[in-house]
Amino acid sequence: LKGRIDIVNLRTLMIFREYEERIVEILKDTFKETKGLRILVIAVKSLESLPRSFSKLIHLQYLQIRSPNVTEMTLPSTLSRFYHLKSLDLSRWCGSSNLPKDISRLVNLRDFLAKKELHSNVPEVGKIKYLHELKEFHVKKDIDGFDLRELGELRELGGTLSIHNLENVATKEEASDAKLMLKRDLKELTLVWGREQPTDVHADILDALQPHSNLTALGIINHGGTTCPGWLCPVIRVNNLETLHLHGVSWGTLPPFGQLPYLRELSLKSITGLRQFGPDYGGVTGKCLLQLKKVVFHDLSELVQWVVEPNCHMFTGLETIDCRNCPNLCVVPFSEYSCTTLSRLCIDSCPKLCLPPMPHTSTLTYFAVEESLYCNGKKLEVCEYAGALAFHNLGEVEDMSIGDVSHISWTDLEKLKSLKELAVGRCDSMFCGELDGSVIFHNMDKVESLRVDVSHLTGKLLSKVFNSCPTLVELDIRSLYGDDEARAIHFPSSRSLRKLNFLMTKGLVLLPAEDGGGIHDIASLQSLNILHCNKLFSRWPMGGAPMANPFPASLRELYITGESSMRSMALLSNLTSLTHLSLVDCENLTVDGFNPLITVNLKEFEVWNDRGNSIAVDLLSEVARSKSMHAGSFQLERLSVDSILAALVAPICSDLSATLHKLQFHGDEQANGFTEEQENALHLLTSLQKLEFTSCKVLQSLPQGLHRLSSLKELKVHRCPELRWLPEEGFPTSLQVLTLWGGSAEQKEQAEKLKEVYPTLRVDYH
Numbered sequence: 001l002k003g004r005i006d007i008v009n010l011r012t013l014m015i016f017r018e019y020e021e022r023i024v025e026i027l028k029d030t031f032k033e034t035k036g037l038r039i040l041v042i043a044v045k046s047l048e049s050l051p052r053s054f055s056k057l058i059h060l061q062y063l064q065i066r067s068p069n070v071t072e073m074t075l076p077s078t079l080s081r082f083y084h085l086k087s088l089d090l091s092r093w094c095g096s097s098n099l100p101k102d103i104s105r106l107v108n109l110r111d112f113l114a115k116k117e118l119h120s121n122v123p124e125v126g127k128i129k130y131l132h133e134l135k136e137f138h139v140k141k142d143i144d145g146f147d148l149r150e151l152g153e154l155r156e157l158g159g160t161l162s163i164h165n166l167e168n169v170a171t172k173e174e175a176s177d178a179k180l181m182l183k184r185d186l187k188e189l190t191l192v193w194g195r196e197q198p199t200d201v202h203a204d205i206l207d208a209l210q211p212h213s214n215l216t217a218l219g220i221i222n223h224g225g226t227t228c229p230g231w232l233c234p235v236i237r238v239n240n241l242e243t244l245h246l247h248g249v250s251w252g253t254l255p256p257f258g259q260l261p262y263l264r265e266l267s268l269k270s271i272t273g274l275r276q277f278g279p280d281y282g283g284v285t286g287k288c289l290l291q292l293k294k295v296v297f298h299d300l301s302e303l304v305q306w307v308v309e310p311n312c313h314m315f316t317g318l319e320t321i322d323c324r325n326c327p328n329l330c331v332v333p334f335s336e337y338s339c340t341t342l343s344r345l346c347i348d349s350c351p352k353l354c355l356p357p358m359p360h361t362s363t364l365t366y367f368a369v370e371e372s373l374y375c376n377g378k379k380l381e382v383c384e385y386a387g388a389l390a391f392h393n394l395g396e397v398e399d400m401s402i403g404d405v406s407h408i409s410w411t412d413l414e415k416l417k418s419l420k421e422l423a424v425g426r427c428d429s430m431f432c433g434e435l436d437g438s439v440i441f442h443n444m445d446k447v448e449s450l451r452v453d454v455s456h457l458t459g460k461l462l463s464k465v466f467n468s469c470p471t472l473v474e475l476d477i478r479s480l481y482g483d484d485e486a487r488a489i490h491f492p493s494s495r496s497l498r499k500l501n502f503l504m505t506k507g508l509v510l511l512p513a514e515d516g517g518g519i520h521d522i523a524s525l526q527s528l529n530i531l532h533c534n535k536l537f538s539r540w541p542m543g544g545a546p547m548a549n550p551f552p553a554s555l556r557e558l559y560i561t562g563e564s565s566m567r568s569m570a571l572l573s574n575l576t577s578l579t580h581l582s583l584v585d586c587e588n589l590t591v592d593g594f595n596p597l598i599t600v601n602l603k604e605f606e607v608w609n610d611r612g613n614s615i616a617v618d619l620l621s622e623v624a625r626s627k628s629m630h631a632g633s634f635q636l637e638r639l640s641v642d643s644i645l646a647a648l649v650a651p652i653c654s655d656l657s658a659t660l661h662k663l664q665f666h667g668d669e670q671a672n673g674f675t676e677e678q679e680n681a682l683h684l685l686t687s688l689q690k691l692e693f694t695s696c697k698v699l700q701s702l703p704q705g706l707h708r709l710s711s712l713k714e715l716k717v718h719r720c721p722e723l724r725w726l727p728e729e730g731f732p733t734s735l736q737v738l739t740l741w742g743g744s745a746e747q748k749e750q751a752e753k754l755k756e757v758y759p760t761l762r763v764d765y766h
Contacts, residue, residue, distance in 0.1 A: 064089035126153030133159035158185030175208035190219035278307035513548035608642030
């Protein structure tokens with residue numbers, strides 16, 4: 001650089017990369033002779049990262065300093081020397097908010113881009129008289145340089161200004177020193193008093209804080225007086241306002257909002273004495289507030305009604321209403337004349353409010369009512385909502401969830417022309433009298449996903465529900481309330497259903513084939529999940545003569561957990577296309593009728609039981625002994641079993657050597673170590689990348705030959721309390737992550753040593 005650039009006379013240096021050590025060295029050495037910079041843009045990690053000549057850059061006019069993350073690093077004290085500085089950009093400074101005490105020496109500064117905490121810490125800011133924006137100013141009694149006279153000197157101040165701690169202003173004269181009336185470029189002003197203050201605050205202080213009429217946004221927070229300022233009542237003198245926030249005020253009379261022709265947002269919070277909002281309050285009369293887009297009413301304990309004149313076009317442009325914690329509010333003007341363009345409605349803790357059928361207009365696409373009704377345009381959730389719904393205005397809804405309601409019928413759902421996903425929970429009356437075949441449902445043939453709680457539905461009625469949705473792709477049957485009453489169910493044949501879930505349906509029974517049961521006729525089914533159903537196969541014959549299979553041969557994924565009624569592997573004998581098989585906590589399951597061919601296409605196989613004896617040993621032994629299986633026929637990539645003895649045998653590991661990427665041992669309560677034969681079998685798994693031991697309660701040591709697994713990248717040990725030492729020979733160089741969770745003190749001690757031995761290894765210990 002020195003050979004190609006005149007470093008000494010350089011005027012602009014802008015480094016846009018984040019902090020790097022090599023960048024720091026360039027700054028320190030290459031540019032140490034540079035003293036004439038006008039523009040400097042850099043990122044620093046500490047004050048030592050600054051150029052050696054930083055304090056001598058007195059000609060700087062633009063300076064941007066960034067810090068990489070949250071830190072307590074302070075800004076350099078020499079910052080205040082840059083007398084010619086016009087723009088200081090600290091918008092990406094994440095260090096301390098403390099500024100040099102003499103920062104006000106930057107008398108030529110125009111633009112100070114920074115977070116509000118930095119703006120509020122400028123003492124004697126009035127000396128920087130050309131400043132264009134000061135986001136926040138705090139009035140302080142006991143510290144010089146923080147009274148309102150400082151603001152009065154900032155004649156070019158514009159943009160946004162928030163003045164805090166106004167309770168520290170004692171007289172009208174002090175307030176007048178801010179000279180807000182003269183700041184014609186100021187667009188947004190917020191006046192904030194502290195919460196803990198006497199209620200006899202002089203009204204003339206607020207009167208003296210009158211801003212210029214060009215102001216477009218005004219907020220008055222926690223003013224303790226009882227009188228509205230003269231520039232807001234009875235005539236509003238800042239009539240260009242587009243946003244008005246009045247929070248925590250107790251004025252006897254509110255401003256005449258109707259005098260604000262450009263008002264777009266009105267927020268009223270924690271205002272005492274406000275009982276009615278409308279034509280008889282605040283001077284709102286006739287055809288007005290046509291530009292108003294958003295209204296916020298929060299914590300208005302006395303507000304009873306929001307009224308409009310009959311047949312009067314008011315609030316016709318309103319898009320958002322947000323009412324929260326207004327316990328006595330009864331009326332909001334939803335009519336053909338008012339609030340007709342509403343698009344967003346939030347109602348919370350307003351128990352007396354009466355609403356029309358929702359949404360009352362097709363433009364209302366987002367609404368949330370008392371945590372019982374929610375819609376975001378495409379998704380609708382109804383839970384314990386007693387109000388009526390305007391289904392003709394819900395034509396865009398694609399996903400609907402219903403729970404604990406009695407006034408919605410299956411016929412109502414027909415009106416949702418875009419409905420694709422439906423979830424129904426404990427809505428017994430919805431299905432009564434409509435699914436007897438006399439009613440034809442046209443739009444329900446668009447529903448692709450159905451989730452239904454069967455807690456109180458008969459098996460016959462369930463079958464009719466499924467028949468009414470002929471194009472289902474996914475069906476989720478669950479019983480959230482644990483009903484144990486036995487109910488038989490018959491599934492019709494389907495050409496579209498691909499995924500079926502039974503979740504905690506403890507009373508549901510799958511009829512045997514001779515009674516027209518099973519799901520073998522659903523030829524399109526690819527994924528089946530059965531979770532804690534207990535009785536699903538209780539009527540299905542097992543053992544003895546050859547039996548029919550309950551599942552279609554098309555099945556690719558089968559997950560069964562906690563199914564005590566499943567007693568024989570023969571139920572799965574026709575599933576030779578499976579790619580994923582999980583059998584977890586099936587306490588009565590035996591290997592009777594097991595067909596080893598169902599493992600040929602498996603990519604993921606999980607079999608373990610925390611409730612009793614393991615069948616993993618018998619299953620894998622059958623696979624190893626099977627003459628119908630040949631070398632290289634396996635595709636298994638992930639294996640999870642509850643027996644080290646079952647998996648670490650030479651025939652199994654040899655067949656899986658080229659494909660197995662992940663091996664997990666879950667809940668082995670027998671093995672406390674590894675035999676030589678098991679160590680040798682493990683070494684055959686040349687493609688193994690992840691090895692995991694979970695809840696192996698008596699395991700005392702890991703395989704000593706782990707270092708020979710040259711493909712291993714991740715090792716996890718979870719809740720193995722007896723494990724005392726890690727392999728003496730160490731780990732393979734390929735290992736990237738070691739995770740030890742819920743282990744012994746010895747494990748933690750060894751983990752700390754491993755960080756020193758393997759500096760590139762990430763060791764997580766919890």
